[in-house]
Amino acid sequence: MPEAPPQAPARSGAGPALHVEGLHVTYGRAVAALRGVRLTVPHGTVTALLGANGAGKTTLLRAVSGTLRLHRGAVTAGTVRYGHVALDGRDPVAAVRAGVVQVPEGRRVFAGLTVDENLRAGGLGRGRRSPAVVREARERVLDLFPRLAERTGQRAGLLSGGEQQMLAMGRALMAGPELLLLDEPSLGLAPLMVERIADVVRRIHAQGTSVLLVEQNATMALGLADAACVLDVGEVRLAGPARELARTGAVRRLYLGEPPAADAPSSAGRGAA
Ligand SMILES: Nc1ncnc2c1ncn2[C@@H]1O[C@H](COP(=O)(O)OP(=O)(O)O)[C@@H](O)[C@H]1O
Ligand SMILES: [Mg+2]
Incomplete structure (x- = not known):
């Protein structure tokens, strides 16, 4: 039974997959943050990446999005490929051009800019695109996040934590990713907002975008993911x-x-139900 292949929607396999093989990452000389990590995210699926604090989840996302160097980290062995594109040792621009976009932990938004300005900034990384494509991306974001649509002129710094998370996700979606990397989107949010974020991830997935979802909220992540990695x-x-x-x-x-x-093999005490 545990040998079953990861469940995936019908369109899985129709596009590029993310392949991480034998990945070793270090920060300086002392910290070996990843040691031989292997991970595949098939096209059109949601993969949850779980683990305790310090397990290396953020480091793995950084290695995929080309942002490792900004944090003084380096790939010392292994490969990261998205379809035919090698992403290891590349920069964030190369990842975004390949269709891989990260929403970093800590919902970073430009606090002094408006919602609309934040969204426009998100569209820039993908290079020159027609106004129609940009307009379509913006409509998609405002449709996914009605709260942002009501607040396009508001400064991002005045939004609630949940709204800032929505804006950070919306900004990433403006780049039209094929694979979205989400780093703990539910962290510190109230249960209702966590539900909303989970719903949005489901919709993003249903629209055909693959998602690699880092979460400490395993209940939420396993509830919506096709596959998971701890x-x-x-x-x-x-x-x-x-x-x-x-x-x-x-x-x-x-x-x-x-x-x-x-029925699981365990040493749990009796009467634990
Ligand atoms: N910029 C950095 N410099 C040095 N060590 C780091 C840096 N970022 C993360 N680490 C270390 O790498 C390990 C993995 O961290 P991280 O990827 O942030 O884990 P997680 O996201 O699972 O909490 C930890 O031991 C952490 O202290
Ligand atoms: Mg982290």
């Missing part, structure tokens, strides 16, 4: 279909805050 101190500890992983004792204990299923 990082543990720089190494892949578990990987497989999200539904299967959600049933494993280790994931339930470590990330879902639940006792393991009664």
Whole structure:
């Protein structure tokens, strides 16, 4: 049973996939943040990347988006490919041009600029595009985030945390990504806002965009992902279909805050239901 292939929508496989192979990343000489990580995100799927603080989730996204060097990190071995494009050792511009766009942790927006100006800035990274393409991207974003549509003239710094997360995601979508890298979008948000963000990820996926979703909220992430990967101190500890992983004792204990299923091999005490 655990051998089942990751579930994926019918269009999976129709476009480029992200392939990470044997990836080692270090910061300076002392920190080996990733050690031999392997990960595939098939086209048209949502893959959840789980793991405790410091496991290397952000580092993996940085390696894919070409932003590692900005943080004094370096790929010391392994490869990152998106379709036929090699992304390891490249810069963020190369990743964005290839269709891979990251929403960094901490919902960074230009606080002094308006919502509209933030969105326009997001469209710039993709190079020269026709006004019609940019208009279409903007309409998509405002349709996904009605709250932003109501606040296009407002300064981003005055938005709530949840709205800033929406703006950060909207800005990334302005670049028309094929693969969206989301780093802990639900962090610090109220449950209702977490639900909204999850809904938006579902819709983005339904529109054909692949998503690599880093989350500490494993319940949310496993609820909407096709496949999942658990990082543990720089190494892949578990990987497989999200539904299967959600049933494993280790994931339930470590990330879902639940006792393991009664039928799972475990050492859980009796009467834990
Ligand atoms: N810019 C950096 N310089 C040095 N060490 C870093 C840097 N960024 C992350 N690290 C270290 O790399 C490891 C992985 O961190 P990170 O990728 O941020 O984990 P996660 O996102 O899973 O919390 C941690 O030990 C962290 O302290
Ligand atoms: Mg992180």
